[in-house]
Amino acid sequence: MSHLRSLRLEPHGAAVAPAPVADVLALRARDGDAGAFAALVEHLQPRAIRFAAQMSAAGTDDVDDIVQDAWIRTHRALPRYDAERSFESWFFTILANCCRSLRGRLRRLYQRMEPLDDQLRDESLDPLIATGTRSDVARVHRALATLPAAQRETFLLHYVEEFSYEEIAVITGAGVSACKMRAKRAMDAVRDLLREDLHDD
Amino acid sequence: MTEPGHDSEAHMIETRLASALAAMRAPPVIDRGAAARIAAQAVLANAPSRSANRWGMRAAAALAVVTLGALAMGTRNPAGTSTRTVPVAAAPVMLQSAPSAASTRLVARSGIAARPIMFELDAPGARTVQVIGDFNDWSRNASSMQRGTDGRWRVTTLLPPGRYVYAFLIDGERFQRDLRRDPIEDRDFGVTGSELVIGEAP
Numbered sequence: 001m002s003h004l005r006s007l008r009l010e011p012h013g014a015a016v017a018p019a020p021v022a023d024v025l026a027l028r029a030r031d032g033d034a035g036a037f038a039a040l041v042e043h044l045q046p047r048a049i050r051f052a053a054q055m056s057a058a059g060t061d062d063v064d065d066i067v068q069d070a071w072i073r074t075h076r077a078l079p080r081y082d083a084e085r086s087f088e089s090w091f092f093t094i095l096a097n098c099c100r101s102l103r104g105r106l107r108r109l110y111q112r113m114e115p116l117d118d119q120l121r122d123e124s125l126d127p128l129i130a131t132g133t134r135s136d137v138a139r140v141h142r143a144l145a146t147l148p149a150a151q152r153e154t155f156l157l158h159y160v161e162e163f164s165y166e167e168i169a170v171i172t173g174a175g176v177s178a179c180k181m182r183a184k185r186a187m188d189a190v191r192d193l194l195r196e197d198l199h200d201d
Numbered sequence: 202m203t204e205p206g207h208d209s210e211a212h213m214i215e216t217r218l219a220s221a222l223a224a225m226r227a228p229p230v231i232d233r234g235a236a237a238r239i240a241a242q243a244v245l246a247n248a249p250s251r252s253a254n255r256w257g258m259r260a261a262a263a264l265a266v267v268t269l270g271a272l273a274m275g276t277r278n279p280a281g282t283s284t285r286t287v288p289v290a291a292a293p294v295m296l297q298s299a300p301s302a303a304s305t306r307l308v309a310r311s312g313i314a315a316r317p318i319m320f321e322l323d324a325p326g327a328r329t330v331q332v333i334g335d336f337n338d339w340s341r342n343a344s345s346m347q348r349g350t351d352g353r354w355r356v357t358t359l360l361p362p363g364r365y366v367y368a369f370l371i372d373g374e375r376f377q378r379d380l381r382r383d384p385i386e387d388r389d390f391g392v393t394g395s396e397l398v399i400g401e402a403p
Contacts, residue, residue, distance in 0.1 A: 034240075034244055034316070034317060035316075035317040035359045037240055037243070037244065038236070038237060038240035038241070038317050038357065040240075041236050041237075041239055041240040041243070042231075042236040042237075042240075045231045045235075045236045045239065046228030046229055046230075046231045047228060049229050049231060050225075050226075050228055050229055053229070054225065067239070068239055068242065068243070071239055071240070071242075071243040072242070072243045072246045072247065074243070075243040075244060075246075075247050076246075076247045133220045133221060133223075133224045134224070136217045136218070136220060136221035136224075137221045137224050137225055139217075139221070140218070140221045140222070140225065159222055159225075160222065160225045160226050162226070190218065191214055191218065194214045194217055194218060195210070195214055198210060198213060198214065
């Protein structure tokens with residue numbers, strides 16, 4: 001999330017972006033520090049669960065399995081981690097692949113995408129969130145459930161995980177302009193549903 | 202020129218959208234013990250078979266002993282707390298509690314990589330819990346434990362192979378040894394703690 005990284009000033013006045021925590025931990029983990037890998041899991045696990053829960057047409061156990069699978073794959077691939085690349089976007093590439101794999105398995109099972117389970121999405125939210133906001137979140141999730149998976153994925157990566165379009169292009173393998181288009185179409189669909197609900201109220 | 206009603210509708214949609222997105226960005230609460238187990242499983246899943254058989258089985262055996270022991274004994278002290286300390290082959294180290302100077306010295310002296318060790322205490326009525334021991338110079342602030350969603354307190358710290366004495370400090374005033382391990386007196390600090398021995402890695 002390069003646009004969110006804070007800057008610090010060097011003594012001579014040059015602005016230098018500090019290495020994100022995940023990148024530092026990943027390098028230590030790559031060098032065999034098991035504690036650093038464990039800290040990496042703890043650092044990113046909330047976001048991993050959040051993304052997988054909102055992305056996948058799966059039950060809670062499946063979300064846990066998806067994320068566990070992503071960490072196993074990540075650990076296996078660590079020796080190939082490129083220090084020049086953001087670890088967060090690298091990890092989300094693997095996580096998104098795991099989510100897609102599950103969707104593929106479900107599609108073969110049910111021949112269609114099941115809508116996201118309301119209860120699961122609700123469980124992924126902070127319990128202190130107000131009821132009205134919960135309703136709006138449910139509307140957004142309902143709109144996302146109607147979208148092609150690629151649009152839903154791009155929407156979540158950009159508006160929830162706050163990756164830049166350039167980072168999403170790396171994560172998904174799509175072009176930057178395609179990512180922008182997917183995000184726009186997804187956002188249009190969400191706004192349309194909110195507008196319809198507003199008229200129904 | 203747009204109608205006033207259209208503007209207010211658009212404003213309402215954007216407000217709802219913004220609050221919904223903010224809620225969707227709030228990270229879910231994750232049990233730190235679960236993160237530790239996930240990391241351990243990932244490491245073990247990718248460990249070479251020889252290593253997995255030795256160190257991995259040792260960790261699995263330790264977990265099994267702890268679990269079976271908890272089921273069989275249901276250890277309770279008079280204050281209503283039970284304890285268990287779970288050595289995990291590849292559990293996390295909490296960045297918030299950096300290895301103490303004593304631990305760092307041990308790493309440097311031994312030249313052997315430290316292992317993440319998870320301490321766990323079932324003390325649902327406690328307000329604060331720290332694990333203190335000779336590995337952190339019995340510091341009350343070095344290793345604060347966090348209460349998980351299951352009510353258990355946990356912290357993971359890096360420790361190189363060796364023998365350690367430790368205890369739990371509950372609510373900043375009451376020491377409690379780990380009832381599942383042998384009691385041992387720390388002569389320097391005067392606390393009856395528990396003994397933890399971390400063996401050499403294969």
